Each structure stands twice: as structure tokens, then as C-alpha cells.
Amino acid sequence: MQDPEIDYAAVFRALPGMVALLTPELVYVDANEDFERLSGRTREELVGRYIFDIFPENPKDPAAAGMRETRESMLRAVATGERDTMALLRYDIEDPQRPGQWVEHFWSPVNAPVRGPDGEVMLLVHRVEEVTEFIRAFGGRSDDRRARVLEAELYTRARELQEVNERLRRAHAHEREVALTLQAAMLPPPRPGGHHRAAVRYRPAVGALNVCGDWYDLVDLPDGGMAVAVGDVVGHGLAAACAMGQLRSALSAACRVADGPGSALEALGLYARFVEGAESATAVTTFVDWDDHTITYSCAGHPPPALLDPDGTVTFLDRATDPPLGARPEHVGRPETSIPFAEGAALVLYTDGLIERRTEDIDRGLARLADSLARHRHAEPERLADALLADLLPAEGNTDDTALVVLRL
Structure with a gap:
């Protein structure tokens, strides 16, 4: 049985309640x-x-x-890409039949962005619940004074709530700005030169408050090799960003003195027990030996790195996997194993925001990653990194932070 074709324009016009579509410049496109x-x-x-x-x-x-309040809400929805729900609002509008006469209205508006294929806001859905008659009738027709007192009380409480919400928005926006500044300082681009060509990417999640603790690092080792690592701290906001900074610095130091990635993660796990907010953080680190053409790796609860051979074959490095940092009550050494690589191969490390979706098994995300890597196997690191983000992140924006490292071997 074929699904019936739906006339969405007719559905829009028939929607109950006031609904309009506007451009990001706040120009009407349609109204029901x-x-x-x-x-x-x-x-x-x-x-x-x-x-x-x-x-x-x-x-x-x-x-x-x-x-003013409606305009600020709409522009906020356009700028953040997030739905903005307003408190009860008094908004007088001019009577079209009697110019110069203004009619009191009480509205409860919601402004919701609609994203285009490129992830940018292309439309704004403006929905208004008209509650004027409800407020006027609530006090009873026989007692107009009581009704007016109720109106004033509701309006005053709604304005107070809106002011509280606005203060919370400003506080959260400041926290996000501080967290992103810390992340930017802790996640610099790789230095050019040496044996490698590398590209790194960090994409914060969509949403004004959703700053997380994803990180990456590339470390030149004393023996001439290189350590490449990524990690993910559970939680959001400034606390997650601070924990991320401490773990990244600790692992960077551990890699320089450890005899392998297993020992480095072992030291990081012990350190994480004393870092607030580091519980159940995940990490993976790889040691690249340019002379022997081998990669030695160890993983603490993190998605496996991918090794892309020049012929397009993708191997996930999943044979040295252990629980997240601090997950075990007792101290146990971390496993590690090695794999050879061919000249011209690529090593890809990433956080779960690149592959995981709430509605599907992780294997589907890994399959998408392998397919994208095979299709773009000849691309240089910068182009390959951009292609992976374009192929794997949702068009409407990612709901989790994403860190990505591409290293051409």
C-alpha cells in the first residue's frame, strides 16, 4: 500500500493556532x-x-x-539555531478597521529555526498562542476588577520570569564563551614539518549551552616517533573543559616518558582519579614509529582509531581496548598492541560525536566512517578531514562535540 502524498502547504494553512514563517531577516514568507x-x-x-x-x-x-522582546527572541533563535520560548507577553496591535486604535493582546510565542542542507538557519517558525480571552475570562464576567487584577498579576509574574530567563541565558552564554576560549587555547593546530602531514578539526555541538570536553593532541616523542591522542570528558560546560585541559596536559607529559601507549594511559588513569569531573572519561593514544612503520596503540573506553591503507582498506584498531579512565576500583595495567602501516596510509582518530547517533547501533556509524575514508582515500589530510565532517555530521548540526585528527603516514 503506497503512502499518500501529503500537501504540506495545506497542512500548514490548517494548523490550529497562529503560525507564520519568516526569513532570518524577519520578513514574512507565509502565514496560516x-x-x-x-x-x-x-x-x-x-x-x-x-x-x-x-x-x-x-x-x-x-x-x-x-x-523589543519578540525581536530579541527571534534574533536569538536565528543566531543560536535553537528554539526560543518566550514567557507570557503583552503585545498591543493596531486595529486594522480603526487606525489609531490599539487592542491589548496577551500572547505566548515560540520561535523555532529551520535549518537548510548547509546547516544554516533558512526559516523561522513563529508560533503564537493567543491567550487574551482566557486571561480576561478567568476572573469571571461579573467581576471585571478581579479579572484586571489577575491580568496584571499574570503579566507581572511573566515579566519577572522572562527577566530571570534572560539573566540565565547571559550567564550560560558567558560560560560557553569561557569554555570555548579554553578549548581553543588547549587545541592548537599541529606544527608543520617532520615526517607527517596532519589535519585537526574541532566542532562544538549545536546549542548555546552544549560545550563539552573533547580534545586531541599530537606529541613529538624523544625517540623521533609521534604520539597522537584524542579523548572525551563526560559532561558539558566549563567544568568539562577544565577537566579536559588537565587530562590532555597529563597525557602529553606521560607520553614523553612512558615506554608505550599502554603505560601512558595507565598513568593517566591514576591521575584521573584525583581530577574532579574526569570520572569515566575516555581516551585513545597511538605511538607512531616512522622507522619500523608500526603503530602501537591503547584505548580506554574510546571508539577505535581507523587505519586507511592506500588501496582503500580500512582497519579499526580495536585489539587493545579497556574500560574508561577510573572505571575500575583497583589499579590494573592497560593493554597495548601494534600494527604495521604502509607508506601513504592515513591514521584517523576521532571522538564519538563523529559516528554515534542516539537512534542506531555504533556499527552503522563505523561503517559510514569506513565508507567515507575509502571514497576519499587519495585526499590530503586537510581535504580528508573536511570530507569526513561533511559526510558524517548531520546537516542540521551535531548534537555532540566532535574532535578529529587525520595523520598521513
Whole structure:
């Protein structure tokens, strides 16, 4: 039985409640029937017009803030790519039948971004619940004074809630800025030269508050080899970024003195027990020996690195896997193993944001990674890194941070 074709334009027009579509510049693209009816404007009067040319602030009320608050919410949704729900809002609109007469409305708006294939916001869904009659009727028709007192009380509480929400947004935005600055300082680009050609990428998750603790590192070893590592700290925000910085620095130091990646992760695990926020962090480190053409690796609960041979064959380095840092109550040494590599191969390390999806098994993500690597096997590290992100991250944006290292061997 074939699925019926759905006329989404007709569905949009029939949606209950006021719904309009706007461009990121806040120009109307469409409006449904309830929006036309309750706002007193026809679709032809709305489409192609800037929203606040049609619904300006009430000039008769010096304290009016409906337009300003709605504009800030819309621009915030466009800038962050996140849905923005407003508190109960008083917004007077001019009666189209009686110019100069302003009608009091109480609205509960939600502004939701719609992303295009490139991940950028292309439309804004503006939905408004009209609650004016509910507020007026709640106090009872026989007691208008009581109804007006209730209106004022609800409006005052809604404004207080909105102010609290705005302060929380500013605080979280500041925390995100600090965390991203710390991550940027701790995750510099690789130094050119030597045996290798490398590319690194870090993509924070979509969402104003969703700063995580993903990290990477490339370390020149005393014997002329190189250590490449990635890790992931559980949690979000500044605390995760701080824990990330401590673990990255500790592993960088351990790799320079350890006799192999297993010993380096063993030392990191002992250190992690004394770092707040480092519980159950994951990491993987690889030691590259340029002379012997071997990679020795060890993994602490992390997705396996991928070795891409020049012929397109992909091997996942999953034969030295152990639990995450600090997961065992007693101290146990970490395993390690080695694998040869051919001239021109590529080593790819990454965090789970690149491959994991909440609705599917991890094997599907690994298969996508292997397929993308095989298709782009001849690309240089910078192009290969960009291709992997384009192929594997969702078009609407990744919900988890992603760190990626590509090393041409």
C-alpha cells in the first residue's frame, strides 16, 4: 500500500493556532489561516513585509516592550539555531478597521529555526498562542476588577520570569564563551614539518549551552616517533573543559616518558582519579614509529582509531581496548598492541560525536566512517578531514562535540 502524498502547504494553512514563517531577516514568507484571522491581517498584507512594520510597538504606551522582546527572541533563535520560548507577553496591535486604535493582546510565542542542507538557519517558525480571552475570562464576567487584577498579576509574574530567563541565558552564554576560549587555547593546530602531514578539526555541538570536553593532541616523542591522542570528558560546560585541559596536559607529559601507549594511559588513569569531573572519561593514544612503520596503540573506553591503507582498506584498531579512565576500583595495567602501516596510509582518530547517533547501533556509524575514508582515500589530510565532517555530521548540526585528527603516514 503506497503512502499518500501529503500537501504540506495545506497542512500548514490548517494548523490550529497562529503560525507564520519568516526569513532570518524577519520578513514574512507565509502565514496560516488562524494567524490571518487572529491578527486581523490577510496573507497578502503579510508576505514580503518586515514583521515590525506591520506590528510596531504601541506608541500610546511608553512602557510597552512586546516588539523589543519578540525581536530579541527571534534574533536569538536565528543566531543560536535553537528554539526560543518566550514567557507570557503583552503585545498591543493596531486595529486594522480603526487606525489609531490599539487592542491589548496577551500572547505566548515560540520561535523555532529551520535549518537548510548547509546547516544554516533558512526559516523561522513563529508560533503564537493567543491567550487574551482566557486571561480576561478567568476572573469571571461579573467581576471585571478581579479579572484586571489577575491580568496584571499574570503579566507581572511573566515579566519577572522572562527577566530571570534572560539573566540565565547571559550567564550560560558567558560560560560557553569561557569554555570555548579554553578549548581553543588547549587545541592548537599541529606544527608543520617532520615526517607527517596532519589535519585537526574541532566542532562544538549545536546549542548555546552544549560545550563539552573533547580534545586531541599530537606529541613529538624523544625517540623521533609521534604520539597522537584524542579523548572525551563526560559532561558539558566549563567544568568539562577544565577537566579536559588537565587530562590532555597529563597525557602529553606521560607520553614523553612512558615506554608505550599502554603505560601512558595507565598513568593517566591514576591521575584521573584525583581530577574532579574526569570520572569515566575516555581516551585513545597511538605511538607512531616512522622507522619500523608500526603503530602501537591503547584505548580506554574510546571508539577505535581507523587505519586507511592506500588501496582503500580500512582497519579499526580495536585489539587493545579497556574500560574508561577510573572505571575500575583497583589499579590494573592497560593493554597495548601494534600494527604495521604502509607508506601513504592515513591514521584517523576521532571522538564519538563523529559516528554515534542516539537512534542506531555504533556499527552503522563505523561503517559510514569506513565508507567515507575509502571514497576519499587519495585526499590530503586537510581535504580528508573536511570530507569526513561533511559526510558524517548531520546537516542540521551535531548534537555532540566532535574532535578529529587525520595523520598521513
